[in-house]
Amino acid sequence: xxxxxxxxxxxxxxxxxxxxIKGALLxxxxxxxxxxxxxxxxxxxxxxxxxxxxxAEVRAxxxxxxxxxxxxxxxxxxxxxxxxxxxxxFGYGLDLSRCIGCRKCVYACTEENNQSRTPQIHWIxxxxxxxxxxxxxxxxxxxxxxPKEVPEEGFFYLPVQCQQCENPPCVKVCPTKATxxxxxxxxxxxxxxxxxxxxxxxxxxxxxxxxNWARPGIKAEEIxxxxxxxxNRPRYKGVVEKCTFCVQRTRAGKYPACVExxxxxxxxxxxxxxxxxxxxxxxxxxxxxxLKEDLNTEPKFFYFFAT
Amino acid sequence: MIIVFLKALKRVxxxxxxYYAWVAFLLTVIGFGVSAYLRQADQGxxxxxxxxxxxWGFYIANxxxxxxxxxxxxxxxxxxxxYNFKPIKEIxxxxxxxxxxxxxxxxxxxxxxxxxxxxxxxxxPLVGTMNxxxxxxxxxxxxxxGYLLINVLLVLYALARLAAGKEYKLALGLPxxxxxxxxxxxxxxxxxxxxxxxxxxxxxxxxxxxxRFLASAFCSGPAIMLILLQxxxxxxxxxIDNRAIxxxxxxxxxxxxxxxxxxxxEVFKEFYSGSVHAAPLEYLYFGLHGKAQLVPWMWxxxxxxxxxxxxxxxxxxxxxxxxxxxxxxxxxxxVYIEKGLGLIVPGFIxxxxxxxxEYWPSATEGMIxxxxxxxxxxxxxxxxxxxxxxxxxxxxKKPARG
Amino acid sequence: xxxxxxxxxxIMLHGIFLMASSSTAATDAQEMENGKHGDLPRFLVPSAAxxxxxxxxxxxxxxxxDRTKRKLTAYHRNIELKHAEDQRWCYDCHxxxxxxxxxxxxVAFTESYVLCGQCHGTIYRDWKAGIHGKRxxxxxxxxxxxxxxxxxxxxxxxxxxxEPKQPPMKPSDIKDR
Numbered sequence: 059x060x061x062x063x064x065x066x067x068x069x070x071x072x073x074x075x076x077x078x079i080k081g082a083l084l085x086x087x088x089x090x091x092x093x094x095x096x097x098x099x100x101x102x103x104x105x106x107x108x109x110x111x112x113x114a115e116v117r118a119x120x121x122x123x124x125x126x127x128x129x130x131x132x133x134x135x136x137x138x139x140x141x142x143x144x145x146x147x148f149g150y151g152l153d154l155s156r157c158i159g160c161r162k163c164v165y166a167c168t169e170e171n172n173q174s175r176t177p178q179i180h181w182i183x184x185x186x187x188x189x190x191x192x193x194x195x196x197x198x199x200x201x202x203x204x205p206k207e208v209p210e211e212g213f214f215y216l217p218v219q220c221q222q223c224e225n226p227p228c229v230k231v232c233p234t235k236a237t238x239x240x241x242x243x244x245x246x247x248x249x250x251x252x253x254x255x256x257x258x259x260x261x262x263x264x265x266x267x268x269x270n271w272a273r274p275g276i277k278a279e280e281i282x283x284x285x286x287x288x289x290n291r292p293r294y295k296g297v298v299e300k301c302t303f304c305v306q307r308t309r310a311g312k313y314p315a316c317v318e319x320x321x322x323x324x325x326x327x328x329x330x331x332x333x334x335x336x337x338x339x340x341x342x343x344x345x346x347x348x349l350k351e352d353l354n355t356e357p358k359f360f361y362f363f364a365t
Numbered sequence: 366m367i368i369v370f371l372k373a374l375k376r377v378x379x380x381x382x383x384y385y386a387w388v389a390f391l392l393t394v395i396g397f398g399v400s401a402y403l404r405q406a407d408q409g410x411x412x413x414x415x416x417x418x419x420x421w422g423f424y425i426a427n428x429x430x431x432x433x434x435x436x437x438x439x440x441x442x443x444x445x446x447x448y449n450f451k452p453i454k455e456i457x458x459x460x461x462x463x464x465x466x467x468x469x470x471x472x473x474x475x476x477x478x479x480x481x482x483x484x485x486x487x488x489x490p491l492v493g494t495m496n497x498x499x500x501x502x503x504x505x506x507x508x509x510x511g512y513l514l515i516n517v518l519l520v521l522y523a524l525a526r527l528a529a530g531k532e533y534k535l536a537l538g539l540p541x542x543x544x545x546x547x548x549x550x551x552x553x554x555x556x557x558x559x560x561x562x563x564x565x566x567x568x569x570x571x572x573x574x575x576x577r578f579l580a581s582a583f584c585s586g587p588a589i590m591l592i593l594l595q596x597x598x599x600x601x602x603x604x605i606d607n608r609a610i611x612x613x614x615x616x617x618x619x620x621x622x623x624x625x626x627x628x629x630x631e632v633f634k635e636f637y638s639g640s641v642h643a644a645p646l647e648y649l650y651f652g653l654h655g656k657a658q659l660v661p662w663m664w665x666x667x668x669x670x671x672x673x674x675x676x677x678x679x680x681x682x683x684x685x686x687x688x689x690x691x692x693x694x695x696x697x698x699x700v701y702i703e704k705g706l707g708l709i710v711p712g713f714i715x716x717x718x719x720x721x722x723e724y725w726p727s728a729t730e731g732m733i734x735x736x737x738x739x740x741x742x743x744x745x746x747x748x749x750x751x752x753x754x755x756x757x758x759x760x761x762k763k764p765a766r767g
Numbered sequence: 768x769x770x771x772x773x774x775x776x777x778i779m780l781h782g783i784f785l786m787a788s789s790s791t792a793a794t795d796a797q798e799m800e801n802g803k804h805g806d807l808p809r810f811l812v813p814s815a816a817x818x819x820x821x822x823x824x825x826x827x828x829x830x831x832x833d834r835t836k837r838k839l840t841a842y843h844r845n846i847e848l849k850h851a852e853d854q855r856w857c858y859d860c861h862x863x864x865x866x867x868x869x870x871x872x873x874v875a876f877t878e879s880y881v882l883c884g885q886c887h888g889t890i891y892r893d894w895k896a897g898i899h900g901k902r903x904x905x906x907x908x909x910x911x912x913x914x915x916x917x918x919x920x921x922x923x924x925x926x927x928x929x930e931p932k933q934p935p936m937k938p939s940d941i942k943d944r
Contacts, residue, residue: 103483107487107493107494109494110494146907151898153898158926158928158929159931160929160931160932161931161932161933161934162932164932164935165932177411177936177941177942178935178936178941180935183718183935185718185719195719196715196718196719197641197644197653197654197715197719198719199718199719201718201720201934201935202934202935202937203931203934204931204933204934205931206930207928207929207930207931208928208929208930208931209928218718227563227564227565230499230500231496231499231500231501231502231562231563232496232500233488233495233496233500233502233503233506234484234487234488234493234494234495234496235494235495235496236487251484251487251494252480252481252484253479253480253481253482253484253485253487253488254410254479254480254481254482254484255475255478255479255480255502256420256421256478256480257500257502257559259417259420260420260421260560260563260565260566260712260713261563261565262565262717263564263565263717264565264717264718265417265418265716265717265718265720267417268417269410269417269420269480270409270480271409271410271411271413271415271416271941272408272409272410272411272943273408273409294481295409295480296409296410296479296480296481297480297481298480308906311905311906311907311908312904312905312906313902313903313904313905313906317902317903318901318902318903320901320902321901321929322901322926323899323900323901323902323918325902326897326898326902327902327906328897328906329906329907332907335906336896336897336898336902339896339897339898340896340898343896344898353564353565364890364893364898364899365889365890408943408944409943411941411942411943412943416938416939416941417938418938419938722937722938722939723939
């Protein structure tokens with residue numbers, strides 16, 4: 059042993075050990091920092107997938123989340139967990155002959171749905187296309203248009219948000235079943251189950267999903283306290299989010315925020331299973347199309363021209 | 366046998382100045398990587414250059430490249446066992462260890478890319494809600510961990526037999542070895558399918574993707590192996606027949622040839638048909654709407670791959686060790702570019718709504734990635750340091766000194 | 768006695784039937800007259816007619832109507848007519864405190880949509896079905912409809928261009944701390 063010790067480089071021997079200890083301490087230290095992102099309580103860590111919870115468990119989880127949110131955001135919020143109404147499948151209509159590209163829908167949505175302001179998250183993207191021979195030339199579309207006034211001569215506007223596909227590619231690829239299609243047709247995300255792998259974002263053909271690259275930054279006074287577990291409750295760093303057809307409003311019979319705010323009435327919404335609804339009327343009487351129909355995702359977001 | 370293992374373990378902490386310098390260097394890089402990761406864990410993935418438009422980047426690029434390297438260990442296994450080519454049979458062990466290090470790196474790259482890594486248990490069956498068989502990512506988790514297990518078992522079995530002074534017999538190992546061949550092909554096929562199945566990304570939604578993955582894996586993995594084998598031969602008492610090295614080089618020539626052919630096929634299809642789906646390939650090689658960040662890299666990768674192909678194809682050239690090593694490095698760099706950023710980024714450019722966001726990894730991403738590579742290198746170094754004395758049989762002799 | 772009861776009952780029944788049929792006839796006639804087809808929205812946000820000038824009869828009862836098409840100089844100068852101004856002018860739609868349809872029938876301001884629907888039939892049809900105009904209220908209950916004049920100035924209906932809200936941030940501008 060001693061002979062080996064003489065041959066060994068003493069400094070070299072000490073260095074790996076010291077570095078090992080340093081690394082171990084760093085590791086432990088980082089373990090102390092990490093709980094910020096996973097929730098302090100052991101409960102939060104062990105929380106089940108929403109679909110596997112009983113009603114009682116859901117209530118308990120919501121109570122805990124409401125308390126957490128009050129501490130985190132400095133505002134009392136209510137989290138609802140209302141289920142889908144039977145006989146309802148939501149559909150959306152967008153009148154391209156009316157949209158003027160004012161982006162009021164984008165900001166009404168961010169306010170209603172507690173989207174992060176810093177870093178900025180918008181669930182709705184409004185694309186501007188030049189009128190002409192080429193239809194929906196996505197490569198030459200413009201998202202960052204900023205004229206003094208809209209609408210601009212020679213252009214039309216096409217807002218895009220989650221299309222709530224009947225055959226959603228995002229649901230197909232999610233490794234943990236953190237996203238699924240509800241019976242009323244809305245594709246939802248359990249923000250406490252999502253592992254943030256972003257496979258769903260790669261799979262979405264409409265660029266509808268957003269990731270919380272950092273902790274959402276919202277001021278307490280801007281927070282909308284009426285939230286739904288699967289919808290607009292305040293989210294976390296490292297999870298995916300997207301339009302949910304304002305599940306907190308639509309399951310209570312109200313229109314989504316974007317529909318209500320549109321100043322020119324370009325947005326329509328209703329129950330596809332109700333033959334008297336306006337969405338069924340427009341599908342029947344106007345020629346509707348959906349984006350990227352060749353992908354067979356069967357979106358429930360119908361574009362049309364009323365005139 | 367345990368005694369031999371313990372002696373070998375002691376050997377890991379013994380070495381000359383070069384060894385300590387190497388380990389210290391690796392530990393430093395790992396340290397930088399860890400501190401960069403702490404920053405990422407605190408602030409979130411915003412410290413990377415990834416954004417909604419390009420939501421996978423350098424980490425997944427490295428992951429994809431390394432899955433190929435891991436799968437390529439099998440290229441050594443096939444001639445060794447199926448053709449009983451003795452020169453290679455002896456060195457399969459080092460290939461399997463490379464597979465282990467590569468798979469560990471793959472797992473690390475995926476975990477640090479996750480937004481909520483502590484929730485990784487959600488992926489498990491029974492305790493979590495594993496989306497099997499629908500999600501290809503779940504398949505990837507299963508096959509990668511299975512491949513890790515197979516290779517660890519094979520290495521431990523080989524070392525155990527060597528430590529006992531026996532040749533490793535095929536009898537017990539053969540089923541595992543035979544399993545490892547289709548398994549290795551499957552890990553890379555599953556990874557390819559992960560991208561392939563997304564109709565949202567036309568650059569990936571091409572049938573040629575899985576064959577291209579395999580072809581590029583089977584030239585880049587062995588290329589690394591060639592260099593590593595020469596390093597082992599130089600620094601230890603392991604004898605590696607040049608015939609083994611040249612045989613591997615010959616196989617690399619064929620796989621690179623296939624890789625180039627498949628690239629040509631893709632280029633023809635996109636540019637001749639001329640649909641809008643050619644946009645990502647146009648971005649890579651010619652730039653799109655004035656955005657051309659990756660263009661010089663792709664042409665460099667192409668030049669490297671073509672040169673390497675000829676070096677490995679012509680026997681006189683590949684049997685010149687200097688040219689051989691140059692060729693191996695050229696392939697490593699060429700495939701790293703082509704299959705790394707050159708595969709991931711154009712899947713997102715243009716994005717689903719036609720936007721072009723030119724992604725280039727941030728410094729933090731680079732440091733974390735370097736840290737993981739250093740960790741893989743350290744793991745391989747330790748495995749070699751541990752196994753070589755067992756392999757050469759040094760530890761079996763009773764020590765002459767007290 | 769029994770015969771008397773039967774007679775009275777028969778007369779009452781007959782009367783009831785007559786009343787019923789006549790009321791349907793009345794509503795049918797009314798529907799045809801007002802140009803209604805199918806269900807009208809139940810919940811209407813009424814538009815306010817111009818407060819300072821309503822009721823029109825306040826002045827117009829004391830004036831003789833000069834129905835020559837001209838540019839007004841004395842009153843109503845603030846109203847710029849840019850709505851089929853070559854074909855129509857004030858008296859083609861207005862008649863005192865009410866609005867006048869093409870066939871001469873008068874409708875109240877609260878039913879101004881009937882007037883608009885004469886020329887804008889396809890939009891009128893869409894509006895009744897709920898796919899024209901701003902949507903609010905409850906999608907499965909009390910939908911709120913607005914009359915045309917609520918959004919469109921009947922004299923100068925073309926919408927002004929408005930300033931758009933801010934464009935989104937570019938991804939390269941979204942930075943960490």
